[in-house]
Amino acid sequence: MADLSLTFPDGSVRKFPVGTTPAQVAASISKSLEKAAISATVGGQHWDLAWPIPMDATISINTMKDDEPALELIRHDLAHIMARAVQELWPDVKVTIGPVIENGWYYDFARDEPFTPDDLGAIEKKMKEIINLRDPVRTEVWSRQDAIDFYEKAGEPFKVELVNAIPDDGQPIRMYWHGDWQDLCRGPHLQHTGQVPSDAFKLMSVAGAYWRGDHRNQQLQRIYGVAFKNREALKAHLTMLEEAAKRDHRKLGREMDLFHMQEEAPGQVFWHPNGWSIYTTLQDYMRRKQRAGGYVEINTPQVVNRSLWEKSGHWANYRENMFIVEVDEEHAREKTINALKPMNCPCHVQVYNQGLKSYRDLPLRMAEFGSCNRYEPSGALHGIMRVRGFTQDDAHIFCREDQIETECARFIEFLSSVYSDLGFDDFEIMFATRPEKRVGTEESWDRMEAALENAIKATGRSYTLDPGEGAFYAPKLDFKLTDAIGRVWQCGTFQVDPNLPERLDATYIGEDGAKHRPYMLHRACLGSFERFIGILIENWAGKLPLWLAPRQVVVASIVSDADDYVQEITRKLTDAGLRAEADVRNEKINYKVREHSLTKVPVILAIGQREVAERTVSLRRLGDTRTRTLALDEVVSMLRTEALPPDLAADRA
C-alpha cells in the first residue's frame, strides 16, 4: 500500500498507509490522545476522526481543549440531537437544515402546528435523554440516487431537494446516524452523543424562516439554540444577553425620557426634550465639522412631484417604499401626485443645476441634514434604529473623475475624526467592487476602483474586499464601526455615482469651454441621526459623555435651607453653558441620588449646610460612590471645560 506523508504541527513528518483515519493517527501517538481526540484539522479542513485521509497533508488532532473545533462539533451535533428529539416527540415533523451559527445553532422544521415555548422545554428534556444514551455516531457515503430513494421513501421531501442541490463536483453525499435516527450531513461529527455537554446548551426561541431563505417559499419553523463547552460558559453568555438587553435603546429611551413612538405614526420618533438635546447637540457638532471640512449646507423640499422621481429612476424602482402625497390642485385636471423624499440626491442635483457651473467650482461639497421618509416594511421597524422618518447627515460631492481619489481620501479622514470624537476608535472599510450586472466600460470601472483603492492606501488604512457588491454603476465603500460590546454597525458610506448626474443632466463647463458631466459622490458618516443616536445610547449604555448627555448636572439640596444656594449654583452652571437643573424637592439625598443615577445624569452636586457655609459643592460622578468637595467657581470652570464638544475642546488646546 502506498504511503501517506502527514506533517504535524511541530513540523515533524510521518508516513502512514493511504486511507489512514485521524483516529488511527491519534492512536499511533498515544493512548491518551486516542481517548481525548474529537476531530482533526487536515490540510486546513475540519476532518472527522473516521474519515480516511486520501493524500499528503498537514494534520493536527483536536481535543475538547481546542475551542474552535470543539464548539463547532458540539453545536453541530446538538443540531442533530435536537432534530432527533423533535422527530421522536412529533414523528410527522419534516426535517430540513440545521447549521451552526454564532454561539449556537438553529434547525428548520416543517410542521403544521407551531412550536410553543412549552414545547422547547419538552425538546430540551428529550435532548438530554438522547445525550445520556451515548449513541455512537456513524456516517456512510452514499450515491446520490440511493440517498434520494431513501428520503423519498422516508417522506422527507426537503432532504430530497437538498440532495438534488448538492453540486456534482465529487463532493461525497454523507448519511449520518446516531441510534436509529438519520440525517443528511457533510460532517464532521463527534463520536457519540454523550460527548455533548448536557448542561451547557439552551433552546432560545422559535421563529418563522423561509425555506432556503426565499420569501416565495414555504415558511418553516426555526428553533434557535445556544451551546458552550460547559455550564459556566453558558451562564456567562446568558448574563451577556441580559447586559445587552439592559442597553436596549428603547428601554433607556423610556427611562431617560428621550423619545416615544405611538400607533398614529409607526416608525417615526416623537423626540422629548432630553432626546432632542442629544439630537441637536450631535447635529450642531456635525454642522461645525462639515463647515470646517469644506462643505456648504443646503436644505431641500420634503414633498416633491413624482416627475422628479421618475427622472431619477426612484419611481420605477422604489415606488412601493415611498410615501405618496396626493393633492387636489385647483387648476389641475387630475390629482397631483407627490412623494415624500426618500433620499436627498435628486434635490441636490437640482440645486447644483441652478446656474452654470465651472470646473473652477469643483469639487463642490453640498451637505444637507436631509429629512427623509421611506415606507419600510412593518416587520423591519425597530425602535429608532430602523424607522420610516429619519434625517441623514447626507452630502454630495460634485467633482471631476480625477478628483475622486483625493475626495475619497479626504472623506475617510473626515469620518475617522468624527468616529473617534464620538467614542468609536476603530472602524473597518468594506470595498465593494463591480457587480456582475453593471453599466459602463471596463476601463471606467478600472479607473473608479483604482481611485477608491488608492484613496484608502493614502490614508494608511486597510480594507476588506467585498467583491461584486458595488452598485450597478460604480464601486463604493462602507464603513463599519464596533461598539462597546463588540457589535458591528455599518453607518458610513462613500459611493461613486456617474449615473444620477447623467439622468438629471448635471454639467459643468470645463477648461476647454465645453460642457462636461460631473461625478457625484454620495457620502454619510452617521447614516441617520435616529439610528446613530440609538447606537450611541447602546454603546454607552445610556451613560453618554458629558458633552452629549441631555441632563449634564443636577444640583440637589440636602436640606431646604440650602435651596437658595442650590438655585445660585444652577444659575452659574447654566450661565456657563451647562445643562443644569436644581432638585429642591422634599426628598432625602439618597432618594435624589438614586433617581438621578437611574436616569444617567453624569454629575450630581449635593448641597447641605456645610456647602452653604463654605461656598463649596459636593460632587458625585455617575457610577462612582465617592464624592469630592470643591469650591463653587472651580467646579463651574472644570465642568464647562469638560462639557466642550470634542471639536471645540481640540480648538482650545
Next chain:
RNA sequence: GCUGCCGUAGCUCAGUGGUAGAGCACUCCCUUGGUAAGGGAGAGGUCGACAGUUCAAUCCUGUCCGGCAGCACCA
C-alpha cells in the same frame, strides 16, 4: 410583508364570562434627612379598535391597528 407571541393605570406586570388589582411613578400631608428607595393618605383605567356569540364580553370568536422575536427587506 411572512410566521409565532403579545396589547389591562405613566412604567413593570397580576387577574376574572357578572364592567378590575399590585409595586413604582404622580398629588397632598408629616418628615429637614449627608450620597442608590423615610412614613401616611389620595387620585388615577371605554382592559388597543371594531364587529360577532351570549341575558351579560376586558375575558370566547373574527377582522383591523400597534408592539416584540426571527425571516424577508434596507436606494
